[in-house]
Each structure stands twice: as C-alpha cells, then as structure tokens.
Amino acid sequence: TKPLLNILDDAPLIYPQQLQLWQWLSDYYMCTEGEVMAAALPANFKLSSETVLLYNTDFGDDFSALGDEEYLIAEALQLKLELSITEVQQIMDATHVYPTIKKLIDKQVCFIREELNEKYKIKKENYVLLHPQYANEQQLAPLLNEWKGAHKQMELLLAYLHLSKTEGDVVQSTLLKKAQATTAQLKGLVEKHILVVESRSVDRIKSLPKDIFIDFELSTAQQLALAEVQQVFTQKSVCLLHGVTGSGKTQLYIKLMEQYFNAGQQVLYLLPEIALTAQIIRRLQKHFGGNITIYHSKFNNQERIELWNKIRTGEVKIVLGARSALFLPFKNLGLVLVDEEHDASYKQQDPAPRYNARDAAIYYGSLFNAKILLGSATPSLETYYNAQQQKYGLVTLSERFGGIQLPAIEIINTTQVVQKGKVMISPQLKEAIQKTVEADKQVILFQNRRGYNPYIICGTCGYLPQCTHCDVSLTLHKYSNKMHCHYCASIYPKLVTCPACGTNTWLEKNFGTEKIEEQLENDFTHFKIARMDVDSVRGKTAHDNLIQLFEQQRLDILVGTQMVVKGLDFDKVGLVGILDADGLLSFADFRANERAFQLMEQVSGRAGRKEAQGKVMIQAVNVKHPILALVQQHNYEQFFKIEIEKRKEFFYPPFSRVVMLTLKHKDKTIVDGAANRLALLLSQDLKEFITGPAAPIVGRLRNLYLMEIMIKLPKEAGKSGVYRKVIRNHINLLHSETTFKNVQVVVDVDPV
Numbered sequence: 001t002k003p004l005l006n007i008l009d010d011a012p013l014i015y016p017q018q019l020q021l022w023q024w025l026s027d028y029y030m031c032t033e034g035e036v037m038a039a040a041l042p043a044n045f046k047l048s049s050e051t052v053l054l055y056n057t058d059f060g061d062d063f064s065a066l067g068d069e070e071y072l073i074a075e076a077l078q079l080k081l082e083l084s085i086t087e088v089q090q091i092m093d094a095t096h097v098y099p100t101i102k103k104l105i106d107k108q109v110c111f112i113r114e115e116l117n118e119k120y121k122i123k124k125e126n127y128v129l130l131h132p133q134y135a136n137e138q139q140l141a142p143l144l145n146e147w148k149g150a151h152k153q154m155e156l157l158l159a160y161l162h163l164s165k166t167e168g169d170v171v172q173s174t175l176l177k178k179a180q181a182t183t184a185q186l187k188g189l190v191e192k193h194i195l196v197v198e199s200r201s202v203d204r205i206k207s208l209p210k211d212i213f214i215d216f217e218l219s220t221a222q223q224l225a226l227a228e229v230q231q232v233f234t235q236k237s238v239c240l241l242h243g244v245t246g247s248g249k250t251q252l253y254i255k256l257m258e259q260y261f262n263a264g265q266q267v268l269y270l271l272p273e274i275a276l277t278a279q280i281i282r283r284l285q286k287h288f289g290g291n292i293t294i295y296h297s298k299f300n301n302q303e304r305i306e307l308w309n310k311i312r313t314g315e316v317k318i319v320l321g322a323r324s325a326l327f328l329p330f331k332n333l334g335l336v337l338v339d340e341e342h343d344a345s346y347k348q349q350d351p352a353p354r355y356n357a358r359d360a361a362i363y364y365g366s367l368f369n370a371k372i373l374l375g376s377a378t379p380s381l382e383t384y385y386n387a388q389q390q391k392y393g394l395v396t397l398s399e400r401f402g403g404i405q406l407p408a409i410e411i412i413n414t415t416q417v418v419q420k421g422k423v424m425i426s427p428q429l430k431e432a433i434q435k436t437v438e439a440d441k442q443v444i445l446f447q448n449r450r451g452y453n454p455y456i457i458c459g460t461c462g463y464l465p466q467c468t469h470c471d472v473s474l475t476l477h478k479y480s481n482k483m484h485c486h487y488c489a490s491i492y493p494k495l496v497t498c499p500a501c502g503t504n505t506w507l508e509k510n511f512g513t514e515k516i517e518e519q520l521e522n523d524f525t526h527f528k529i530a531r532m533d534v535d536s537v538r539g540k541t542a543h544d545n546l547i548q549l550f551e552q553q554r555l556d557i558l559v560g561t562q563m564v565v566k567g568l569d570f571d572k573v574g575l576v577g578i579l580d581a582d583g584l585l586s587f588a589d590f591r592a593n594e595r596a597f598q599l600m601e602q603v604s605g606r607a608g609r610k611e612a613q614g615k616v617m618i619q620a621v622n623v624k625h626p627i628l629a630l631v632q633q634h635n636y637e638q639f640f641k642i643e644i645e646k647r648k649e650f651f652y653p654p655f656s657r658v659v660m661l662t663l664k665h666k667d668k669t670i671v672d673g674a675a676n677r678l679a680l681l682l683s684q685d686l687k688e689f690i691t692g693p694a695a696p697i698v699g700r701l702r703n704l705y706l707m708e709i710m711i712k713l714p715k716e717a718g719k720s721g722v723y724r725k726v727i728r729n730h731i732n733l734l735h736s737e738t739t740f741k742n743v744q745v746v747v748d749v750d751p752v
C-alpha cells in the first residue's frame, strides 16, 4: 500500500444519478465518458496539482556541498520548510529549476510531494458591528453627546448608525466608501471598543430576499389545464403542454413549480437560451424571489462551485438554466420543465457530447421518478407523436389569456418588389407599419439574415466573393464595412473592383437586418428603430437592454433575426412582419417545413398578446406554399397530420432514429476515400439504412473538406444499443487503416 497523501473530498462530488446520466449520454450520443465529464463537471473540480518541495529537517546546517543555486533554494526551504515550484521559479533562472531540484533531492536536502490545488475558496467579507457594550442606541447617546475623539471618527460612527438602520448588516468596504473614511479611522473606533470588525464567509452569488412573493390567479382555462397536467402525472412521468402563444404557459409552470417547491422538492426549469430570457427571469423572481437561482454560463469557476454545492445539499430548490443546467447535482429532483421544447438550441452541436437536453432531461428525471413537463406552442414532431402514441400525456391550452384572439395573418405577394431588386418592405407592409406606430403600438420585423447584403455578386462576370477557408459566400457588413464569413468568422476587406474581371459592377442580392434597418430609417425618419441580432448585441447586457427599451415602449420598431422570436412577452406589439418567408421555406433539410412553421408561428405569437388582437404580415413570392396557409390558420394539428405522413413515407424521425456521420479532412481525395470506405464497412451490417456518402451543402469549412453518411435506424426496442456498437466498431476499423487514420469522424445522434 502507498501512503495516503490527500483526501479529495469529504463527500462524493456527484450523486449516483449523475454518473448514470453521464454513462447514458456517452452510450446514447456515442462519445467518451471523458467528453461527458469534461462538459458536466465545473473546471475547478477537475484535478490539477502542483509539485511542492518539503525541507528535510534532518539535513542539518551544512550547506557547503551545495552549488550556488542549490544553496539559494536550500536557504529558502530552511526558512519556510516548503516551497511550491512557482515559488522556486521566482528565486532562480527558470531553465535550471528542475536540474537543481533533482540535485537537492539526491543530496537529501528535500523531498517532493504532489499537492492538489484548492478547488474552492470560501469568500470572506468584513462586517462592522457595534461593540456589545453599546448594544442599544441609548447607551450610545452619552458617548456621542460628550464626544472626545476626532471629528472624522464621529462622522464615521454616525454613517455606521445610519447604514445599519437602513440596510441591516454593514459591510466594511461599503461603510468606508459611504463615509469617505479610511481603515485607520475605523481602527480608531475599534480600539476605543465602540465598533468591532468581524470576518464572515459570504455567498458569491447574490440572491434576492427569499420572501418576495406576488401571487396571481390562473384563469379558468389555465386552472383546468393545470388539473389535467396533475392528472397525467398520476399515470405518466412526461406530459406535453401544447398551449398557443400567449396562453399563459409560464403562469401555469409557476403554479406547478410552487407545489413541488412547497413539498420540499427541487425543480429544474430549462430554457433554450439563457441570454434570451432575462424577461422570464424577472417574471419568475416576482413569485419566487431569492428561492429561484439562475445557472449562467457567465458564472466564474468559484461561483459555479458555490451553486453546485448548494444544489447538492438541497439548499437551492429552484434552478433556471440553459441546457448545461442538466448537469447540476440535484438531490431530490421532483419536476423538470422544458420550456419551448421544440427549440433547436437544446441540442448541443460542438463539441461532444452532442446531446439534446430535452431528451436527456427525460432520462435524468426518470432516475429520480421526477415529472417532466414539456411546453410549446409548436411542439416538435417527435414530441407530439409521442403524445399521440400516449407515451406522453397531452394537455392543450387553445386560447390566449384574457380571451384575446390569435393574430390575423395576411400573406403578401412580393414578386414585384423582389423583381425590382428593392429592399423587401412591400407597400402594404410599409403602410401598416405607419398606421401601427401612429396608433401608439409597436412593430417587430423578422428577417433571418444578418449583415447588410448576404450576397454580392459581380454584375459583369458573376463572380461571387467567397471565404478562402469555407465553401461559403461572404456577407457584407456595414458596421465594419467588411465582408464576413458567417461560418468561420473570417473577415475580408470590401472589394472595390472584381478580382475576376476588373469591373466595378457589384449587384446586391438579398437583404440582411442591417440593410433593412437602414431602409426603415429612411422611410420612417420620426420613428425609433432598433436592430437585434448577434452583431448588435455583442455586449453582456446589450440584449437585455434592448428588450427593456422595447418593453418600456421607448422603441417603435424592432428588426431582428431569430432572437426576436424566442418567448418574448411584450404588451404593445400591434404588428409583426415576416420579411422573407421563401428563405425560411427553402432549407434543404427534412425538417425545413417544421422549422419554418415553428418560426413563423412563434414570431407571429409576439403580436397582440395583451389588450387587442394583433396583425401579422408574411411576405413571400411563393404564396401558394401549403405551410403558409397552415400558419395563417394557426393550425398546428393539420400541419402535424400532413408532415407526419411525409416523415413516415420517407422513414425519417420520429419513425426512425438518425445518426449522422461527418468525415473531415484537409485533403479532398482522402475524405472522399474514407467516406466510401466507411460506407462500405457499414453496409455489411446496416446496408438498407444508409444514405450517402454525399458532400453537404457547405462542402468545406475552416479548410476541411466534409463528407456525410446518414444512417436511418429503425426504432426497434433494445436494438439501438446494438446498432451503436456496430457503428462504433466500423469507425474504429476505418481509423485502423493508415490512409484514413487522421480523418475526423463526427458522430451526431438525433441531429437537428
């Protein structure tokens, strides 16, 4: 046996359920357990250690046999008894550190030991209190009346009394700042036994008081729906709440959460993107105050650990977070809410584990016997299908809160506008914008492309500026006056003359949010206009600021990308415009229709949520597209019926399970060869399930050529583990061949 050097933790860091979740993720999403752990465990929990030198106290004082540098270290060691490598490096020339240490060990001056770094430091803060002899203010009055000390000290004391009266516990730094006093002056009062300073451990994450609580009542329809959900939960663990936009799903979640909270259980509220939902946080805090904690990607390592520990002990009961909140160490999870369950942001793209937090939440919840509520106005086909098959319960809320009608949708034919190459704001839309703002209402315009011109093309020879690292054309941005690659973020100077033919005849194709904002500013000089896309909201708070400005009606028109779609709740939006529906309907993907329906229905859902029915204008060239009519009728059920038939016919999810393999290599012939080889290997066992290999639409990214193989696996119970194993084995075989050993193979299970 070896000696025990250190005890890692007083209690295990993770619960058995977490380990089970990690193992499940690694198996189901076909990645290593190490990759899951890297994603799941806060950085400071991952062990890191430092080498420490320990002085050999038996060595004595005879340093005569030591060289100069050895002597320096030995002397310091004798004094301090131990030195870390970092400290040694400060004493001597870095290049000699290790040889010198080796000599010192050989001469038995010291030993070395590996020491684990401290993972978490308790944060301390100094608090100021009255000395016990002045425990009440009456005892203070004579002291103040016959003040003998310095004037400044009395000022400081008065400032203290004021602060403690108005704010309770007084923090030293706050007091000194308020009183513009120095530590020396405070020390004076402490020496006189008037004040005392006490160091206390404090939380890093500040939370609101726990007792804020504003209650509200559910409407009759909402109450009924809540009762139905509860009924479902007596029989099933998963329930879908299909509630139209503005039906009050969030309010229903709150009531449901309250029950689990009151019963002492933990609740996890998952949102697609935390940055987009500052609004929901404010709404929830009204009801739960400091009892609700947000799990942010912006937390630093120490904050992360603080929260981790509080969840592990069960002190924190309600957690709101994006997909990674799933990795928190819940102790007695009772309820998981997955808001906007259809949202693609629940799926992690890169790096592995490429998991879907919605699906993983269902698995994780089941380990606790927790209930899972999936909510959406536009459920994913997979989820709705599961509800139809009665695997999940289904509860429907088909009316908006307050009896307001869903918005009326008008479809506008923009063929002529497009032919003229004009910015895509039709005369009808323009007029509606004018009227809406004049009636003191607000407008949201949605365009799925950012930048100024998504394409510029040479009018003489047709040359299209492209990224040199990717097979992607460049987008012109006005704010930078440069061309950007939206795939690898490379930036290029704007071209004056065409590098192919030397002319200067650039044609602008298509319009991004920047250009639309510019056009709006020309058309409506008196309106306040803002843009919301990743370029305009780069700062930490920029996004929330914009939302608050819009909330307070200090903006008339908000134009933006997908960011304006998600779950936002404004009172005064009278009109929503979808500028380019054709662009949404033409994705080359089996989910194109689903995405388009969801996007359009969700953007429309921002209109007329309070007070009165809103209006939506959808601009399109292909006005006969069947999806448009379905959006116009807000007819999700019909949309589902049509779409599910197609999925069945072509054996797509939810009827099959897709595993997408993407091969990457800088050499086109190698990647092609590898893709063919892998397809051949796979076809030994999975022949009828394979599509491809084929190059994706963007065939080269960041200097790597790509090839894809799609595998559509049948969903036979118990078989899927076998299939995954087969796929894994064949990938390993491919990598055992010298030519292909450096070809990256990215495995994506259930891609979205």
Ligand code: ADP
Binding pocket: 216, 217, 218, 219, 222, 243, 244, 245, 246, 247, 248, 249, 250, 251, 252, 401, 569, 609
């Ligand atoms: P959804 O999440 O279904 O889109 P929300 O929960 O955002 O709907 O509700 C829409 C709006 O109606 C919100 O502003 C919300 O505060 C309000 N609302 C919904 N239900 C109630 C209720 N029972 N009492 C008061 N306000 C409600």
Ligand code: ZN
Binding pocket: 467, 468, 469, 470, 472, 485, 486, 487, 488, 489, 490, 702
């Ligand atoms: Zn690029």
